[in-house]
Amino acid sequence: MMIFRHIYKYKPIRRNDSGEVEDFLSQATAVSKIKPVGSWGICKCPPSVLAHLGHQGKLLASHARFGPFYREGESEVSGKKEAWEKILEKSSPGDGDKDKTVETYLSVMRRVEKDARDAYGGYKSLYDLTESEFRWMMIQDGCFFLQLALLVLGVPSNKMGYSDNHIIFGKKENNKVAVKRWIESMFFVGNQIPLVVLNEFMKQDFFQNIIISHKKSGWDVPPPSDLCKKILYDLLVLPALEYYNTNHLKTSPQPKIYGTITYCDLLHALHSLIVGSGRGQIVQDETEGDEDLEAAGGQLNKEANKDSTFSASELEKKGIRFRKFELQVGNYPNKEIIIFKDYILFARLYLPTFVVDENTEMLWRSLEYYEMSQKQEGEGSSYAVRSYLQFMNDLICTYEDVKLLEKKGIIKPNNPYYKDKLPIILSKLVGKDKYNTQNLHLLRIRLRDYNLAPWERFKIVAILLFVLSFIQAFFAVLAYFRPTKQG
Known part of the structure; x- marks a missing residue:
């Protein structure tokens, strides 16, 4: 299932003179193997x-x-x-x-x-x-x-x-x-x-x-x-x-619990369940159009915090309400399950369930390294997991954010100790380097720019009330001039 939809700006990955990407992750596929391009293994x-x-x-x-x-x-x-x-x-x-x-x-x-x-x-x-x-x-x-x-x-x-x-x-x-x-x-x-x-x-x-x-x-x-x-x-x-x-x-x-895909192994199934098989390309910063962009991924500037998504508490103050995305058989893979909808008077951000227990950090680490080991050429970014974790890390900054998302059923803890530690766990998983996919880029922009001022809401409500009053008056006049026929 496609877990993201839309996000923001960052520096493109640079190459050295030999055309190699200048970061530690570029060596992640330096393994003695013969692996078909685009295949899972x-x-x-x-x-x-x-x-x-x-x-x-x-x-x-x-x-x-x-x-x-x-x-x-x-x-x-x-x-x-x-x-x-x-x-x-x-x-x-x-x-x-x-x-x-x-x-x-x-x-x-x-x-x-x-x-x-x-x-x-x-x-x-x-x-x-x-x-x-x-x-x-x-x-x-x-x-x-x-x-x-x-x-x-x-x-x-x-x-x-x-x-x-x-x-x-x-x-x-x-x-x-x-x-x-x-x-x-x-x-x-x-x-x-x-x-x-x-x-x-x-x-x-x-x-x-x-x-x-x-x-x-x-x-x-x-x-x-x-x-x-x-x-x-x-x-x-x-x-x-x-x-x-x-x-x-x-x-x-019975219908297959994970759709019709044949999974290679447990990690392949877990990865498809969490982030899906369709992964977006990295978006290049418009201010640095002359730079090369690695097709497989992108790295954020360490000073890019000012462009980060607002926390869950801040987004709620802006009028954005959170809802849990209900997973059902057939919803995945290749289905977007982070969705932002603007309903004029309010907006909703639909998020999948984020499980918190003693295995949370280990599982997400395994998925990160799994993506590094796969390096799916021609299938988009190999940073889908890290992009999603970065997004959740931006949303969950304090324990108040945890409580808010837990109340909405998005965070599902089975251990209070690890629930309290979730902001720290996410921060450790993300680290200093920040990654993004194209699918999250537009979403970050929309969340950042969404700001329905109180007077704007009042104006919309006033217009709606005027329209309803006009309709009510119209039918009242119509009823006056066209009385109902007596039997």
């Missing part, structure tokens, strides 16, 4: 970004590793081998059945192997893996990923065949800290398993039995305010339930 987080982040941008030893990019330094107690053995144990009571289960998963991988390899964008590191090695990597990593996802979604460890004191899936380990660590792993850029693989595995007996059993005991469906779990549930569990209903209960398939 699972890409390793750029080295320049990782170096800039330091320890914050690295997968720790306690994080799970998925796929081919971050296998070096993986903990020996990763849980992958045991996760696969648990599937063999639960799905195959006899030795002969184990061979059948192995062949089932290998058959699935042979069927989707091309799509799975394509999802990684042709990275050279894949060429070192034989067909057998790639398939088994997908099987072990994918099954472990899904078991962790079910754990995050509240499935008890004993339903997956683990004891309560298991080092990963046990009750002691299944706490908020552990769940946060698994979520960080699943949404780390490049640390992904293709959805085509995960969805096929979810159709197999082991996972089908778990989700059907858990559904019967009462599945606690994640609310929209818990964005991470909501994404996991919608993209992994719902398709598996639909598969069960269609093939076992013979019910009609």
Whole structure:
């Protein structure tokens, strides 16, 4: 879904003598890869970004590793081998059945192997893996990923065949800290398993039995305010339930929750949900028309604060009212969900829900780095996330702004602590460099210039009252000269 519509002025990006963009983000695609232009794929987080982040941008030893990019330094107690053995144990009571289960998963991988390899964008590191090695990597990593996802979604460890004191899936380990660590792993850029693989595995007996059993005991469906779990549930569990209903209960398939697009991985789906696939070009400052403009993005002047959008409280004082944009199935992608409407007597700014919880900063960081890793040439700006965050940072300057937008249902916190910290979180996410897309440029101008003075409103009201009085007088005179006929 297209999350923006309209915005303002800034300096264009400059180039050096060799034609390269002079900023740190220009190196974000300096990765050893062969990736089709304009395609979405699972890409390793750029080295320049990782170096800039330091320890914050690295997968720790306690994080799970998925796929081919971050296998070096993986903990020996990763849980992958045991996760696969648990599937063999639960799905195959006899030795002969184990061979059948192995062949089932290998058959699935042979069927989707091309799509799975394509999802990684042709990275050279894949060429070192034989067909057998790639398939088994997908099987072990994918099954472990899904078991962790079910754990995050509240499935008890004993339903997956683990004891309560298991080092990963046990009750002691299944706490908020552990769940946060698994979520960080699943949404780390490049640390992904293709959805085509995960969805096929979810159709197999082991996972089908778990989700059907858990559904019967009462599945606690994640609310929209818990964005991470909501994404996991919608993209992994719902398709598996639909598969069960269609093939076992013979019910009609339900409409896809995220429209008709086939998503490459979780981050691709999350990015499409938050900012959409249509992204605008950067607008050049009219005062510097001779400068080159990088087609993929633009950078704001650090002194551009005077041109920033007014805060939410200031906009309300100007007569602009806030409304939540209601998301529905089919609203996205490529739908604008930040909309400004001027109704003459008042104006309304429609904004999507902004979820605030302990994962907010991590998720938006991941989306920023995801855009850097993609670098969608020919598809507009690669700064859609940072542009949106800049817009929200301008709107939310104080706690009063937070309270105002929460009252309107736009900010949806599930933790008061992080709600209080939202202005600080947004400021940290935005940083010193400011980015913009064309779609937000016009909106900033309209918000900045909107100012319906009290006497103007009085004039409009007076005209309306005059028109209504004239109409009333006209019909009164008409009724006087044309009395109703007596029966």
